[in-house]
Amino acid sequence: MEKVLEGVVNDTIAVFKRVLADYKAELKIEEVGTVKFVGQGIARVLGLPGVKSEEGVRFPGNALGRVFNLDAEEVGIILLDKSEHLKAGNEVRGIGRVLDVPVGNALLGRVVDPMGRPLDGLGAVRLSERRPAEREAPAIMDRAPVTVPLQTGLKVVDALIPIGRGQRELILGDRSSGKTALALDTIINQKDQDVLCVYCAIGQRSSAVARLIADLHKYQAMEYCLVVVASGEEPPGLQFLAPYAATTMAEYFMEQGRDVLIVYDDLTHHARTYRELSLLLRRPPSREAFPGDIFYIHSRLLERSTHLNAARGGGSLTALPVIETEAQDMSAYIPTNLISITDGQIYLSPDLFQKGVLPAVDVGKSVSRVGGKTQLPTYRAVAGNLRLSYSQFEELEVFSRFGTRLDEATRQTLERGRRVREVLKQPQYEPMTVAEQIAVLLAVTTGVFDDVNIEEIAVAQKTVCKALTEQLPDVCKSIQDGKILNDGDHDALLKVTRDALTSSKNQSANN
Ligand SMILES: Nc1ncnc2c1ncn2[C@@H]1O[C@H](COP(=O)(O)OP(=O)(O)O)[C@@H](O)[C@H]1O
Ligand SMILES: [Mg+2]
Known part of the structure; x- marks a missing residue:
């Protein structure tokens, strides 16, 4: 027994000796x-x-x-x-x-803070790789033109202000004008579209973020989504860092060749947080007490969104930054900065919101500077001049309020315009497929909806969409694939639309 014990002790000593022989004292300098x-x-x-x-x-x-x-x-x-x-x-x-943040595929479906720490109670996010939160934007030679559309599922956007993958489109409007709703609908519409989504909440109330996350779960969008949250209660430094960290996480997917959509909600809070930090740390203030580099903090963020060329994997990062205006003032400091950095803006008007025109997109003040080239050709064939005729109608409508007597042609233009406005309305959480959008746009632009009462347009749209998916699945597919509508398909679409409307009219007459 003693022999055994002695053996064990000797072995242990031998191990200690070996380890100590390898040990080198190192001097580590730490400030x-x-x-x-x-x-x-x-x-x-x-x-x-x-x-x-x-x-x-x-x-x-x-x-x-x-x-x-x-x-x-x-x-x-x-x-x-x-x-x-x-x-x-x-x-x-x-x-x-x-300062760096963890990146990886395990982030999908998760809610994390800007440092990648979980906020959803689902345990640690297992990630091995870390990348700096602030990274340089891709070089010009690594970029490719924006060519593929990003469908939002909203008729007014997809038909009139189309967005391309890799574009930066600003969403701006007053408080409660539907900015978050528009971004959320766009995310929901990316289901089965092979687009990953990152939603970055900056300085919002936690209850608002919780509601958004619940909606993402409800519409099965969470599986292709990452939510990065720095709510209003968090330290300002974390809120300031949130959009950069979220972009680093999104870039990881982009660099694997994926198409990614990122929403910054919202950069007004971000700018204010930066002003707060700068003033506290005594950087010299300039206009509206913002520090002099306020433009640069947003331009270096949004420059990171792009479409990479084939040699770099061909991925893309589309950015939808959100800005809150005050008293509809688009020409304030931060909004004008962002307008000049981005490739277009969608302006949401509280007046339209009050009138019940939802989404409250003011078409006249909205523009997309690169998306037009990416728009599916069918849209151009069906709604090519809709933007122009719609703004002419809006002008005419203002005039006609003066009670002048109108000739028949003007009256018809007004009636048509009102129907177009009705068609462009869309409830929240109901994104439409390309084929459905084309069918109703075709119906209104060719005058099929002219005999439908304004109040019944919403129902008529549903009837048309249902008939389309049931009766013309092949046409739906070819529209979805981006093929241009040939004459046969065009006529078939109109016929199905007319028949569906007549039969639903007869049905309601019989009831
Ligand atoms: N298309 C829509 N249809 C119906 N309600 C909408 C629509 N868009 C927005 N809303 C409602 O308007 C309210 C304000 O929208 P929200 O997106 O939170 O505004 P913001 O982000 O501009 O402050 C929400 O209650 C939202 O549900
Ligand atoms: Mg909002």
């Missing part, structure tokens, strides 16, 4: 700074002469921060974690690299 001031989401730190801009730092309790200002005597840091426990005199250590 340690001292907190001079902490509060309101920022810290000013003395020491740390070697830290770099955008480097991550750690406070006691593992609280994260990011270097924001590098001054002669002190370092200004934005805090990314709750900081109640921190106080002056605490130690600060640099992590030795720029």
Whole structure:
């Protein structure tokens, strides 16, 4: 027994000797700074002469921060974690690299904070790779023109303000004008379209975000979605970082050749958060007290959205940044900045919202500067001049309010225009397929809906869509595939539309 014990002891000693023989004492230099001031989401730190801009730092309790200002005597840091426990005199250590976030396919279907920490209670997100939150935009030579449409499922957008994959289209409007609803419908419409979606909530109320996530689950959109949340209660530094981190996560998918859609909801909050941090860290304020580089923080973010060329995998990142205007002022500082950075805007008008024209898109003030080239040819054939005739109608309608007597042609233009407006209305959560959109647009532009009462247009649309999917599946398919409508299909579509309307009329007459 003693022999055995002695053997074990000798073996153990041998192992220890071997390990110690390999051990080399290493000198590790670590800079340690001292907190001079902490509060309101920022810290000013003395020491740390070697830290770099955008480097991550750690406070006691593992609280994260990011270097924001590098001054002669002190370092200004934005805090990314709750900081109640921190106080002056605490130690600060640099992590030795720029702040990075985890990326990977495991993020799909998850709700995370900008640092990739789960918020959905589904346990840790297993990711092995990390990439910097702020990355350079792809070079010009790596980019390809935008050629493929991104269908929103909303007639007014797809027909009049089409968006292409890789484009940046601003959504702007006053509070509660349906901005989030438009973005959400677009996400819901990406089901089975091979487009992954990233929704980045910045500075919103948690209840609003919770409602949105519930909607994503309800319409089975969560499986192809990633939600990145920095709500209004989070430290301002985390809110500021959210869109950059979300873009890094989205770029991971893009670089695998996937088409990705990212929604920033909203950048008004983001700009305000940046102003708050800059003022606290004493950067000089300029117009509306925003710091001088406010344009740059949004342009460097949105420049990362693009369509990569085939050599880089051919993926794309489409951005829908959201901006909230005040009192319908599109020409305020932040909105004009964003309008000039993006490739077009969708303006939502509270007046239209009040009149019940939903989605409340003001066609005259909205534009898409690159999407037109990507639009499926069928749209151009059916609704090519709709934009022009619709704005002419709107002008005419204003005039006709003065009670002048109208000639027959004007009256007809007005009647047609009202029907077009009725057709462009669309309830929330009901995105339409391309074929359905084409069928109703064709019906209204060729005058099939002229004999339908305005109040019955919504029902008539449903009838037409149902008849189409039941009776002309081949035509549906060829429209969906982007083929141009030939004469035969065109006539067949109109015939089915007319027949469906007549039979539903007869039916309601019989009842
Ligand atoms: N097309 C629509 N049909 C019906 N209701 C809508 C439509 N678009 C938006 N809404 C409703 O309008 C309200 C405000 O929309 P929301 O998207 O939250 O506004 P915002 O993001 O501009 O503040 C919501 O209650 C939403 O359900
Ligand atoms: Mg909103």
